[in-house]
Amino acid sequence: xxxxxxxxxxxxxxxxxxxxxxxxxxxxxxxxxxxxxxxxxxxxxxxxxxxxxxxxxxxxxxxxxxxxxxxxxxxxxxxxxxxxxxxxxxxxxxxxxxxxxxxxxxxxxxxxxxxxxxxx
Amino acid sequence: xxxxxxxxxxxxxxxxxxxxxxxxxxxxxxxxxxxxxxxxxxxxxxxxxxxxxxxxxxxxxxxxxxxxxxxxxxxxxxxxxxxxxxxxxxxxxxxxxxxxxxxxxxxxxxxxxxxxxxxxxxxxxxxxxxxxxxxxxxxxxxxxxxxxxxxxxxxxxxxxxxxxxxxxxxxxxxxxxxxxxxxxxxxxxxxxxxxxxxxxxxxxxxxxxxxxxxxxxxxxxxxxxxxxxxxxxxxxxxxxxxxxxxxxxxxxxxxxxxxxxxxxxxxxxxxxxxxxxxxxxxxxxxxxxxxxxxxxxxxxxxxxxxxxxxxxxxxxxxxxxxxxxxxxxxxxxxxxxxxxxxxxxxxxxxxxxxxxxxxxxxxxxxxxxxxxxxxxxxxxxxxxxxxxxxxxxxxxxxxxxxxxxxxxxxxxxxxxxxxxxxxxxxxxxxxxxxxxxxxxxxxxxxxxxxxxxxxxxxxxxxxxxxxxxxxxxxxxxxxxxxxxxxxxxxxxxxxxxxxxxxxxxxxxxxxxxxxxxxxxxxxxxxxxxxxxxxxxxxxxxxxxxxxxxxxxxxxxxxxxxxxxxxxxxxxxxxxxxxxxxxxxxxxxxxxxxxxxxxxxxxxxxxxxxxxxxxxxxxxxxxxxxxxxxxxxxxxxxxxxxxxxxxxxx
Numbered sequence: 167x168x169x170x171x172x173x174x175x176x177x178x179x180x181x182x183x184x185x186x187x188x189x190x191x192x193x194x195x196x197x198x199x200x201x202x203x204x205x206x207x208x209x210x211x212x213x214x215x216x217x218x219x220x221x222x223x224x225x226x227x228x229x230x231x232x233x234x235x236x237x238x239x240x241x242x243x244x245x246x247x248x249x250x251x252x253x254x255x256x257x258x259x260x261x262x263x264x265x266x267x268x269x270x271x272x273x274x275x276x277x278x279x280x281x282x283x284x285x286x
Numbered sequence: 287x288x289x290x291x292x293x294x295x296x297x298x299x300x301x302x303x304x305x306x307x308x309x310x311x312x313x314x315x316x317x318x319x320x321x322x323x324x325x326x327x328x329x330x331x332x333x334x335x336x337x338x339x340x341x342x343x344x345x346x347x348x349x350x351x352x353x354x355x356x357x358x359x360x361x362x363x364x365x366x367x368x369x370x371x372x373x374x375x376x377x378x379x380x381x382x383x384x385x386x387x388x389x390x391x392x393x394x395x396x397x398x399x400x401x402x403x404x405x406x407x408x409x410x411x412x413x414x415x416x417x418x419x420x421x422x423x424x425x426x427x428x429x430x431x432x433x434x435x436x437x438x439x440x441x442x443x444x445x446x447x448x449x450x451x452x453x454x455x456x457x458x459x460x461x462x463x464x465x466x467x468x469x470x471x472x473x474x475x476x477x478x479x480x481x482x483x484x485x486x487x488x489x490x491x492x493x494x495x496x497x498x499x500x501x502x503x504x505x506x507x508x509x510x511x512x513x514x515x516x517x518x519x520x521x522x523x524x525x526x527x528x529x530x531x532x533x534x535x536x537x538x539x540x541x542x543x544x545x546x547x548x549x550x551x552x553x554x555x556x557x558x559x560x561x562x563x564x565x566x567x568x569x570x571x572x573x574x575x576x577x578x579x580x581x582x583x584x585x586x587x588x589x590x591x592x593x594x595x596x597x598x599x600x601x602x603x604x605x606x607x608x609x610x611x612x613x614x615x616x617x618x619x620x621x622x623x624x625x626x627x628x629x630x631x632x633x634x635x636x637x638x639x640x641x642x643x644x645x646x647x648x649x650x651x652x653x654x655x656x657x658x659x660x661x662x663x664x665x666x667x668x669x670x671x672x673x674x675x676x677x678x679x680x681x682x683x684x685x686x687x688x689x690x691x692x693x694x695x696x697x698x699x700x701x702x703x704x705x706x707x708x709x710x711x712x713x714x715x716x717x718x719x720x721x722x723x724x725x726x727x728x729x730x731x732x733x734x735x736x737x738x739x740x741x742x743x744x745x746x747x748x749x750x751x752x753x754x755x756x757x758x759x760x761x762x763x764x765x766x767x768x769x770x771x772x773x774x775x776x777x778x779x780x781x782x783x784x785x786x787x788x789x790x791x792x793x794x795x796x797x798x799x800x801x802x803x804x805x806x807x808x809x810x811x812x813x814x815x816x817x818x819x820x821x822x823x824x825x826x827x828x829x830x831x832x833x834x835x836x837x838x839x840x841x842x843x844x845x846x847x848x849x850x851x852x853x854x855x856x857x858x859x860x861x862x863x864x865x866x867x868x869x870x871x872x873x874x875x876x877x878x879x880x881x882x883x884x885x886x887x888x889x890x891x892x893x894x895x896x897x898x899x900x901x902x903x904x905x906x907x908x909x910x911x912x913x914x915x916x917x918x919x920x921x922x923x924x925x926x927x928x929x930x931x932x933x934x935x
Contacts, residue, residue, distance in 0.1 A: 253446045253474055260452055266501065269445040283501050 168194040169285070172212055174205040174228065175220040175247065180270070184218055184247070187274045191281070202226025206234045209242065216285060217244045219264065221255050229259045236263035243284045247272075296340050297390050303329045303336075304383045305630045307352075311379060312633045315372040320360070326375070327356040333382065338437070338507045342389040348382040376634075432465060432483045434490060436497060437507045440478030444502035448472035451480055457500040458482060458493060481509075572660075576617045583610045618807050621661075625703045625712070626654035628666045632701060635671050639678040646696040647682050649674075653703035658710055659807040662784055666712075666804070669777040669788075673714045673800050674699065676773070681718030681798050691795060693717065708828050709786070709806055715799035721792040726752055747884065750790040754778045785828055785915065787881040787932060803828075803881065813899045813918070813928070814877060816890040819867040824899050824918055824928045825888075831880040833893050836873060849876055849887045858887045859934050864913060879931035886934050899928070 171193045175181045185195045197212050199205040203226045209217060217235070221228040228246065235242045246259045246267040256267050265284040268277050307329035313322035334349035355378065359370060438454060440447050451472045458464050463485040472480070484493065487510050494506050586606060629651045640647040658666075682688075682697030689695050699716045723744050730736035730752045744752070754774045781788050786804040805828045813824040814833065834851065849858040860873060873889035899918040915930035 248446075250445070253448055256446055256449045257452060260449060260456070266453065267446065267449055279501065283499070286499075 168192055169216065170194050170196040170212065170214040171216040171218065172197040172199065172205070172208055172214040173218050174199040174202075174223065174231065175218070176200045176223045177220075180220065180247070183272060184277070187272065187277050188216075188218075188281070190274070191278050200224075202228060202231035202234075205231045209235050209239065213239075215243065216281060217242065218247050219244050219259070220247050221249075221252055221259065229255065229262055232259050232262045232264050245280055245284050293340075293390060296336055299336055300333055300386045300390075303332050304379065304386070307333070307379050307382075308376070308634050309630060311372055311375050312637060314370055314375075315637075323356060323360055327353060327360060330356055330382075333386070335507070337386065337389070338505070340389070341509065342386070345382065345385045345389050348378065348385050352378045352382060431485060433463075433510065434484040434487045435468075435509045436482045436484070436490070436493060437505075437509060438480055438482060438497055438503060439505040441502050441504045442478070444478060447478040447502075448474060448476040450500065450502045451476060451478070454480075454497050454500040454503065455482065457496045460496075461493065463488065478504075572617065572621055576614075576621065579610070579613050579617055583614060586610055618659075621659050621807060622657040623660045623663050624654060625656045625658050625663060625666075625710070628658075628663045628670060629654055629701060629703075631667070632670060632674060635674050636678060636699060639675045640682075640697075643679060644684075645678060645682055646685060647678055648696055648698050650698065650700045651702075652700070653712075656703040656705050656710055657806075658804060662786075662804055662807075665780060665784055666802075669780050669802070670701070670712075670714065672773045672777050674701075677714065677716040677718065677798070681716035681720075683719045687719075691719075706803070708812075710804045712802040712804065713799055714802070715797060717797040720794040720796055720798055721749055721753070721790075722794070723749055723792075730755070746791050747789065749792065750788075753790070782930075782932060785826060785930075787829070789881070789884075812896065814896055815894040815926075816861075816875070816877065816929075817892040817894055818861045818865060818890050822894065822924070822926045823861075823890075824897075824926050825877055825931055826899075826915075826928065827896070829879045829881050829931050831878045831885070834876045834878060834887065836876050836889065849878075851878065851887075854885075856885050856887050858889055860889045861929075862889075862891075864888075864934070877931065879934065881932055886931075888929075888931060888934055 169192070171188050173181050173184050173188075173195060175184070175198075181198050185198075188195060193216070196214055197208040199208050201223050205217070205219065205223075205228075206226070219228040219232060223231075226234075232244055232246075235244065240263070242263070244264045246256055246264045247270065248256045248267055249270050256264075260267070266280045268280045307326055310322045310325035310329065314326060330349050330353040334346055334353055337345035337349055352375070355375065363370075438451075440450055444450055451467070455464070455467055461484070465483040465485050468481040468483065482493075482497070484490075490508050490510075494508070497503055497506050586603075589603075632651060633649050636647055636649040677699050678697075682699070683691070683693075685695040688697065697716065697718060699714070701712070701714050703710060703712045705711075726749055727736060727740075727744055733755075735752060735755055741748075754777075756775045778788060781802060781804070784804060786802060788800060788802050790798065790800050792798040805826070812827040814827060814830060816823050816825060834849070836849075847858055849856045856878065858876060862868075862873065872891050874891060875893045876887040876889050877893070878885065878887045913929055913933050914927045916928040917925055918928055
């Protein structure tokens with residue numbers, strides 16, 4: 167059974183790119199979210215094996231979404247997707263319970279390495 | 287725990303790898319093979335790893351730079367016929383060696399940090415170029431309560447190193463002995479080098495795995511310390527003394543076992559030798575054991591002599607005697623080292639000398655497996671270096687002269703070791719022009735070393751004796767390679783001090799061969815016990831050819847000063863005369879000593895027998911009789927002097 171992933175990003179380009187990378191590694195993209203609120207709602211519904219979480223999203227940001235998901239599902243495996251220069255925010259997300267991070271622009275190999283660590 | 291011990295290990299380990307590094311660089315220069323490059327790379331990598339573990343930042347940096355240069359060569363060899371920059375690499379290796387020596391010397395007194403787990407950090411081919419720039423100096427002790435620290439370096443190109451460091455700490459959160467990190471918080475512009483503190487030394491291998499598993503980790507090294515002594519508190523009573531050798535062996539085993547427990551995957555690291563079976567043992571400790579066994583066997587002989595009279599316990603004594611002999615042999619064997627160790631550096635010596643003089647010289651080394659006492663190996667290095675420089679400088683002719691003489695332009699020097707009946711023979715031969723006897727003679731006359739009465743034709747031995755005179759040089763221009771005629775006298779005296787000898791054979795136009803003869807070991811020697819004027823003396827068998835009954839050869843030999851032996855006339859020296867004893871004329875035996883072609887006989891009163899002696903080096907004040915090379919204890923406990931038969935030659 168393929169492992170499932172929920173991709174959270176407000177940019178379609180980024181979602182497509184991540185989806186491509188993850189599908190190539192055998193993941194099934196079971197959901198896509200454009201806001202933090204949507205991310206939390208979909209997690210509750212889908213219980214995916216992996217979540218990729220953008221930091222800056224409208225409505226509810228990625229960090230708050232991490233807090234919300236981890237509060238309900240402490241074992242959730244969340245990979246933060248960050249732009250350069252957001253180190254302080256990534257630290258915050260890690261402290262909130264995210265497992266690892268990747269920095270945009272994405273290099274497929276680095277994304278998959280990070281996914282490996284998050285799931286491993 | 288004693289930091290000295292780890293320093294010793296570090297010293298021994300780095301010496302070994304510096305040698306490998308030097309040798310593989312020379313191999314690289316000769317045939318440019320990838321194997322030599324890989325070997326040099328591994329040596330540099332190991333030197334980096336162990337230096338970092340000791341906290342020697344500068345040595346680590348130099349090793350890292352060299353490693354980088356070698357790695358670049360591995361992946362992007364110089365285009366076309368461009369030569370590998372061996373000169374620069376050798377210079378870098380020299381600088382690293384000097385720095386290691388300086389760091390080692392500089393921290394002899396240091397006592398706080400005991401690096402333990404020397405965990406080499408095997409890397410893939412893509413080593414990041416950033417150097418380790420700010421490792422903590424080892425002198426900065428671990429804080430109180432910190433039993434171990436992991437020095438972690440993140441990849442130079444890793445993004446958001448502060449986050450990664452946090453993830454490293456989180457990966458270790460399952461350990462109940464995790465104390466924190468240094469720095470405790472990671473700034474925005476964190477450079478990726480930090481230390482993780484542990485309250486115990488338990489299971490550091492799994493800690494390393496966890497650290498590496500956190501991602502972007504380039505390097506992990508462990509420091510293991512002991513908590514600093516609180517101020518004002520008396521030092522704890524010393525731990526019960528373990529036999530020093532046993533403690534040492536345990537430490538060596540421990541240090542050797544740790545890297546083995548962490549299998550080294552990755553590129554080019556598969557050749558790591560398992561070291562658990564090979565102990566490095568301090569030669570002094572071995573000497574102590576050898577000395578103990580030696581004296582024990584002497585005591586045993588005394589007890590045996592008493593017991594034989596009582597005709598009891600014969601079997602037990604036989605058995606003890608057998609075991610003692612066995613032990614003695616084992617310890618002597620332990621001291622033995624392959625002569626390869628003394629030969630290892632020689633190619634570099636020849637290369638450098640040849641380069642400076644603009645000559646092309648090949649060096650062939652053979653017989654490296656022949657084993658010799660460790661101390662002899664150590665002492666052998668300087669004489670060999672001198673002989674080789676001498677051969678390159680004075681022996682091998684310039685290329686054009688060689689071509690005119692019908693020889694290949696490249697000169698050739700051979701060093702060969704071979705086991706002989708009583709010792710080891712090492713030859714150093716060149717295919718150069720030979721010693722110019724007429725020029726040596728002219729110089730010697732000018733220096734007043736050769737009288738007008740000297741024979742017109744000098745033998746090789748005559749020539750060599752002249753060349754061994756301080757201050758005699760025949761090189762038309764005195765270069766900086768082999769010095770100013772200084773040295774051959776030092777070579778001769780050094781070999782004699784080892785109980786060895788040297789001779790020279792030279793053929794004009796064809797070359798010169800020096801033959802060095804050495805005893806296999808210094809500690810124990812087979813010796814003849816002789817009596818002169820009521821006193822006993824021991825004569826090591828190394829240079830004894832035979833013992834002759836003077837009565838059988840007919841009287842008059844002593845007074846004539848010659849001994850006729852199988853048609854040969856040998857100079858005969860009376861020991862009584864040498865020892866300035868009242869001449870009783872009671873000499874009934876002669877000991878024939880031979881070194882190379884030289885031969886002389888010593889007349890003694892009586893040959894008492896042959897036994898194994900333990901020679902203690904002789905610390906006589908200079909100016910005493912040069913006849914004795916040491917002292918030993920006889921079976922009955924009496925001390926006797928050891929005669930050096932070569933002093934008569």
